[in-house]
Amino acid sequence: MPPASAHTGIDAPADIAIVGAGAAGLAAAFWAARTAPAARVTLLDGARTLGAKILVSGGGRCNVTNREVTERDFHGGSPRLVKRVLQAFPVAATRAWFGEMGVPLHEEALGKLFPATNRARTVLDALVTACRDAGVRIQPSSRVSAVDALDGATALGARFALVTPGGLLHARRLVLATGGLALPRSGSDGAGYAMATAFGHRLVPTTPALVPLVLGGHVHGALAGVSLPCRLRLETSRPPGARPTIVDGAFLWTHTGASGPAVLDVSRHWLRADLEGRDPALQASWLAGEPPGRVEEWLVAAAREHPRAALRTVLSHRLPASMADLVANGPAAAPMAVLRRDERRSILSRLTAWPLEVTGSRGYTHAEVTAGGIALDEIDTATMASRLEPALYLVGELLDVDGRLGGFNFQWAWSSGAVAGRAAARSLGR
Numbered sequence: 001m002p003p004a005s006a007h008t009g010i011d012a013p014a015d016i017a018i019v020g021a022g023a024a025g026l027a028a029a030f031w032a033a034r035t036a037p038a039a040r041v042t043l044l045d046g047a048r049t050l051g052a053k054i055l056v057s058g059g060g061r062c063n064v065t066n067r068e069v070t071e072r073d074f075h076g077g078s079p080r081l082v083k084r085v086l087q088a089f090p091v092a093a094t095r096a097w098f099g100e101m102g103v104p105l106h107e108e109a110l111g112k113l114f115p116a117t118n119r120a121r122t123v124l125d126a127l128v129t130a131c132r133d134a135g136v137r138i139q140p141s142s143r144v145s146a147v148d149a150l151d152g153a154t155a156l157g158a159r160f161a162l163v164t165p166g167g168l169l170h171a172r173r174l175v176l177a178t179g180g181l182a183l184p185r186s187g188s189d190g191a192g193y194a195m196a197t198a199f200g201h202r203l204v205p206t207t208p209a210l211v212p213l214v215l216g217g218h219v220h221g222a223l224a225g226v227s228l229p230c231r232l233r234l235e236t237s238r239p240p241g242a243r244p245t246i247v248d249g250a251f252l253w254t255h256t257g258a259s260g261p262a263v264l265d266v267s268r269h270w271l272r273a274d275l276e277g278r279d280p281a282l283q284a285s286w287l288a289g290e291p292p293g294r295v296e297e298w299l300v301a302a303a304r305e306h307p308r309a310a311l312r313t314v315l316s317h318r319l320p321a322s323m324a325d326l327v328a329n330g331p332a333a334a335p336m337a338v339l340r341r342d343e344r345r346s347i348l349s350r351l352t353a354w355p356l357e358v359t360g361s362r363g364y365t366h367a368e369v370t371a372g373g374i375a376l377d378e379i380d381t382a383t384m385a386s387r388l389e390p391a392l393y394l395v396g397e398l399l400d401v402d403g404r405l406g407g408f409n410f411q412w413a414w415s416s417g418a419v420a421g422r423a424a425a426r427s428l429g430r
């Protein structure tokens with residue numbers, strides 16, 4: 001690295017430099033500039049055009065947040081710490097902020113909130129405009145390749161030197177908002193982990209999350225495109241007596257395995273258990289968790305009331321036709337009256353406990369978020385400041401926090417970004 005004095009940046013340090021202009025970085029930059037209007041707030045991103053991930057989010061509509069968000073919607077770091085951050089910038093604050101930016105939100109199924117325009121572009125444009133109007137200096141094409149802590153504050157108070165393509169940028173406060181590893185083509189390639197660990201932070205091993213799963217066998221290929229409601233049940237060998245993870249929602253067969261909201265939500269649990277050697281085993285109930293006893297009663301009643309109906313016909317009253325064939329298997333065409341008890345039991349098990357032979361996931365390229373990341377217990381969650389370097393703040397997906405599907409990951413980005421931006425701005429006066 002060239003000596004700091006060789007660069008013009010030393011003459012004009014940013015008061016607050018934010019690395020990463022995704023959701024968390026934009027929130028941090030806006031709230032920093034709003035809180036300290038005279039401060040020089042610089043927002044850097046490696047990408048030439050900002051907001052690739054926001055634009056593809058929510059199927060291009062951006063599920064901004066959810067009607068209700070609590071710590072129970074997240075995994076990773078301690079729920080107590082997550083709660084503290086959410087309470088400091090809750091959903092009501094997010095709604096008010098978006099309203100102020102001219103982006104009213106409307107509610108859809110499961111409490112999901114989207115912009116009234118149903119366009120993610122509205123969200124991105126509003127955030128960028130709000131940052132610019134608040135005085136944030138936005139620098140695209142500015143990938144930060146390294147961050148050095150300066151030995152003691154310089155005369156101008158700079159604590160950090162950031163290596164950018166345009167030279168060194170010095171900064172008094174630094175917010176790392178570089179995201180995790182999900183959707184690497186958007187610019188989130190995990191570079192922030194190296195920067196944070198260089199300051200002594202601990203990296204909780206990462207896995208993709210909210211990601212389609214890859215299945216063994218051939219069943220999925222024939223059913224690709226078929227969607228149906230299900231209840232997924234994930235069991236693990238450890239800790240002894242561990243309660244199974246249950247997820248309800250839509251299931252989608254794909255050419256490589258399975259996707260759909262239920263699969264995306266369960267994916268992090270399967271991948272974490274696999275990473276930790278806890279032998280995950282995943283099963284699907286195709287009757288959305290209806291107890292096996294009730295399902296058996298239904299099959300017995302169907303045999304009594306429609307003895308000549310073919311098994312596949314009876315099943316297709318409650319399943320897509322191709323699934324009815326799959327579940328019925330051998331005796332698909334047999335009339336209900338001739339079904340033996342053991343055959344009925346076998347159908348029952350295929351209906352309520354279908355084993356899914358998961359071999360892995362589609363990886364970060366297809367993941368919506370990263371599980372794992374920089375350990376949350378090393379962050380002062382009242383300010384999002386590092387406990388190891390108080391002028392450093394860490395926010396968003398970079399941290400060991402991942403939410404379930406439904407707008408929760410963006411809420412984490414808005415909350416943690418806003419808390420950091422405000423705190424970094426307030427700290428300048430001290």
Ligand SMILES: Cc1cc2nc3c(=O)[nH]c(=O)nc-3n(C[C@H](O)[C@H](O)[C@H](O)COP(=O)(O)OP(=O)(O)OC[C@H]3O[C@@H](n4cnc5c(N)ncnc54)[C@H](O)[C@@H]3O)c2cc1C
Pocket residue numbers: 019020021022023024025044045046047051053054056057058059062063064065142143144145177178179180182183186187188189190191192367368369395396397398406407408409410411413
């Ligand atoms: C397809 C898809 C759909 C999604 N849909 C939703 C949804 O509808 N609702 C929801 O709540 N969540 C959704 N998510 C998740 C959500 O997008 C993320 O949780 C959120 O964007 C994380 O924000 P972030 O700012 O922490 O990280 P990111 O959005 O990943 O932003 C990090 C930024 O840092 C920049 N950067 C990285 N390294 C450097 C560096 N060294 N120098 C400079 N810049 C750097 C990157 O270019 C990037 O712009 C979706 C994710 C995906 C992939």
